[in-house]
Amino acid sequence: MTPEQYLKTEHAAEFRSEFRDGEMFLRAGSDRAHCGIVTNIIGELRQQFRGRPCQGFSSGMRVRVNAANYTYPDLVAVCGPQEFLDAEMDTLLNPGLVIEVLSRPTEAYGRGRKFELYMGIVSLREYLLIASDRVHADLYTRMDDGRWILTSADGLEASLSLESVGASLRLADVYEKVEFTAQSTPAV
Secondary structure, eight states: OOHHHHHHHHHHOSSOEEEETTEEEEOOOOOHHHHHHHHHHHHHHHHHHTTTTEEEEETTSEEEEETTEEEOOSEEEEESOOOBSSTTOOEESOOSEEEEEEOTTTHHHHHTHHHHHHTTOTTOOEEEEEESSSSEEEEEEEOTTSOEEEEEEESTTOEEEETTTTEEEEHHHHTTTOOOOTTSOOOO
16 A cells, blocks of 8 residues: 555544554554543643643644654644644644553554654654553653663652653653553552
8 A cells, every 4th residue: 555545545534544664554442541641641731832832632643754654643742833744734744742652562562663663753852651551651852963862750759851842741640540450550
């Protein structure tokens, strides 16, 4: 399948699919913890973006990674002018921050191949991975020389500074009212 065929199919589809090297992949479903985390982060960023030229988008915003790869991150944010693929304005080209909420089935892909793909986005400054089975986050920050530096945060008292969008996230806010499954650690 070509990228053009994918985009035409995706515009008419009822369900969202990612596109990787000529193949479409249906997006995985989300559980209650995942949805709660995404909602909490959207709320926190929205408050911090007020009066600033920054905007966050939830998983409905497609991101073009390169000509052969399109994804739907859980959250994406950009400060300043937004660049889109076309007049549909549903495919963002210049994210500064990408956030993925990881579950056990998606963790290896999110930390591995998906991160490799995201590294190719010139505008991307930070990649934040949030665990949905425990209180933990990993923030990868691109340095001026192209290296990526990892900052990890554990526990409800921890916080992370998101310099790419001039915001910060306290894990107590990220995990507020999130209930984990029986196999994981309980939260607040």
